[in-house]
Amino acid sequence: MNAIDEFSTISPNDSPNVMVVVRKLLGTNNLELDNQVEAFVVCRRDGRVVACAGLDHNTIKCVAVAEQFRGESLSLRLGSETVKLAAERSQFHLFLYSPPHNLPFFRGWSFYPLVEVPQLVVLMENSPIAIQAYCDGLREQRRQGSKIGGIVLNANPFTLGHQCLVEEAARACDWLHVFVVREDASLFSYADRLALVAAGVKHLDRVSLHPGSDYIISRATFPGYFLKDDALVDHSWAAIDLLLFREYIAPALGITHRYVGTEPFDPVTGNYNKDMEHWLQHAASAAPAITVIEVPRVSVRGIPVSASQVRRLLTRRDFDAIRDLVPASTLQFLEQKFSAAHNVTEEVGNQ
Amino acid sequence: MKVIKEAIAGTLESSDVLVKVAPTEKGTREVVLRSEVIKQFGEQIKQVVTDALDKLSVSAGSIVIEDKGALDCVIRARVQAAVLRGCSSEELDWRRLS
Structure with missing residues (x-):
């Protein structure tokens, strides 16, 4: 219960070793590493990478939480850190793509659905009023x-x-x-x-x-x-x-x-x-x-x-x-x- | 004070609130509240936000509140932080923040 989560930001090009682990985490979640991602928020628990989220300009990509750590508050911290990282890069209006079944997960990040390609993907944005x-x-x-x-x-x-x-x-x-x-x-x-x-x-x-x-x-x-x-x-x-x-x-x-x-x-x-x-x-x-x-x-x-x-x-x-x-x-x-x-x-x- | 740039304060975690401020085209003040406890506390949260904005004399800006069940004191602090960032406020009248 008292595991210590450490969040850090890495640039894919500068951290090849961490990226190997991130790629693996994404792989076990059926995601591929998107080479447009400029920065990753990485969460380590007891030194082990357990969650990540990537940022490509104003779009959040490559979000994964290791299966055994889901259902905790970890994902909300990951979301907060990602939104903060975006803000530091002057990106406030954010988008993300999610499979429809993960929509509730990203609603927790205060993202709202815009359009859906049925059974395939939903585009969400982090504003209830922008559109x-x-x-x-x-x-x-x-x-x-x-x-x-x-x-x-x-x-x-x-x-x-x-x-x-x-x-x-x-x-x-x-x-x-x-x-x-x-x-x-x-x-x-x-x-x-x-x-x-x-x-x-x-x-x-x-x-x-x-x-x-x-x-x-x-x-x-x-x-x-x-x-x-x-x-x-x-x-x-x-x-x-x-x-x-x-x-x-x-x-x-x-x-x-x-x-x-x-x-x-x-x-x-x-x-x-x-x-x-x-x-x-x-x-x-x-x-x-x-x-x-x-x-x-x-x-x-x-x-x-x-x-x-x-x-x-x-x-x-x-x-x-x-x-x-x-x-x-x-x-x-x-x-x-x-x-x-x-x-x-x-x-x-x-x- | 007017919000002149986008800024955020807070987190998405339980018992916290994420406040996002941005300039408005028409120079109006607009508050949008989304809360997990809006049915129980919507009115009260709105009051806390309005008070915090009034005390800082915020006349223009879009203020979006994504509440995760924060206490009033947390809401007030997050609103103040986001507004002061968004107004690029250099000098602070600390009495207004009580």
Whole structure:
């Protein structure tokens, strides 16, 4: 009864020996070590590692308590230490994924369920009010109409493909809501991407441009999107992101149709489009179905325009070729930003 | 005082309370209470929180209380700690904390 629990924080890279033990603990709980975890809270009892929890930016992952020590207050201390660690790293709005049967466990950590992929996974957040406050903000921007469209863009950078998609959707709808992915995990910063989209759609009436949020294709709601090289992109992640859109964002804004460009190149985005139709339109849900409209991607000289192509051309400073693929506002930005002095070596993100 | 940044105080353990404060967009003061004993003590907890906030003259901020059955003195202390952190308060009027 009087065992002494010691909690400590370790960085996976600096503590290979402890990580061997942590990996084993996770393994006995059918969990794998997630290599995105930046820090672990580890609990040792009499020197032995009995519980752990990992933190990847604002998402808690890899939580395990050795079976014989469950049902004590250990898990609540683990939760407190993890929340504290996150706060020290300036992360206050936290998310976690849990199998549905562990939901009561994380309710004890004051996490609240957001959406569930039945029998598979629940996304939870550590606030009883955050999603409602977010939706209240969206509701204030609701527009009248029977056909309300929605588009989510990463726009890395904003191309003619994006512009045509927005124009076509705007023509077909009474009002169109455009969201720009906020996560700064792409070659172009969020601020730059948002500015390029704003410049590229400002000639259109009946279009609202919305900032992104933690609830739209973010590291927390759709980790796979930002980890393209990893072949292990799980479909359930896309489901979570899409269910958030269907159950919270779309009802708040009255969105009835979601528009997306066809994706001939990128497998992750390609799968995302397929998942989109399933989760927004066909899957059972308390929220109304949203019609998914796939718009054929615009082509220049027979080749579909893609942001990744623009990024490739950018590594060679081939502005003549880029000129054909992007609106004038994007071209001007790229020419200013990438004067000969800079080098584009990064190849991150997509769309 | 206004909450100008996010901050926390307390723990999730039994008989404690986790208090989270954050700035509000509209500059209002909003208290949200979640408690395992809300049916028995909800009103009283709310009163303790309101008193603690009033004594520190907190006019703006979102204050989320995740109570695990803490005593009044614990609730008061956790609210004070979270608010003082969230307001980046340098100078303290100790009389207000009694």
